[in-house]
Amino acid sequence: SLQRRCREALYTRGEFPPVVVAFNSLEGYTVEVDGSIKDMTLIAEYAGDFDYIRNREEDDCDSMMTLLSSANPSKSLVACADKLGKISRVISGINNHTTKGRKKQNIKCMRYNVDKECVVLLVANHDIAKGERLYYDYNGCEYEYPTNYFI
Numbered sequence: 001s002l003q004r005r006c007r008e009a010l011y012t013r014g015e016f017p018p019v020v021v022a023f024n025s026l027e028g029y030t031v032e033v034d035g036s037i038k039d040m041t042l043i044a045e046y047a048g049d050f051d052y053i054r055n056r057e058e059d060d061c062d063s064m065m066t067l068l069s070s071a072n073p074s075k076s077l078v079a080c081a082d083k084l085g086k087i088s089r090v091i092s093g094i095n096n097h098t099t100k101g102r103k104k105q106n107i108k109c110m111r112y113n114v115d116k117e118c119v120v121l122l123v124a125n126h127d128i129a130k131g132e133r134l135y136y137d138y139n140g141c142e143y144e145y146p147t148n149y150f151i
Contacts, residue, residue, distance in 0.1 A: 017043050019134065021090055029090040030133050037128040043107055044088040046120035049080045088122055093138035107136040 018035030037043070054074055095101030108125040111118055122136060 017041060018130075019043065019087065021087065024133075027092055027133075031087060031091045033128050033130055033132045033134065035130050037124050039124055039126050041124045043122045043124060043134065044086065044091070046088045046109070046122060047086060050118075051080060091122065092133060092135045094135045096137050102137075104135040105137055106132065107134055109136055 017037060018033060019031050019037075020034045022030055022032045024030050052074060091107065094105050106125060106128050107122050110121045110123055112121065113119075128134070
């Protein structure tokens, strides 16, 4: 079909990572690789509404990511992906309390300053084969997100 040929062309040029959203009865919605992905390939931008963490302390959003930690909480920023998160919102997190959980990680989270704005990119941290599920550490270096119940 035309859609399949277009997708294959985008995959080949590296403009569209070969991923699909799939439902798993244990983990809910997940993201799986639909073709091979090379190390350091951009998977997605972690997008969302940016806000000061003090404004989101009572927020029930389960998809917040720290953008900037500050000793002064009034200057700490978060990205809230509940409305704008796209595919990055359903990429699975690892249980970073176990060796087995940490070994699952195949994506890393990288923060960049682009035109004086913080951009968060999810990037493959090694070659990933077709059929693998994507995982990254939701915590980065803060360890605020409770992952001990993750599979």
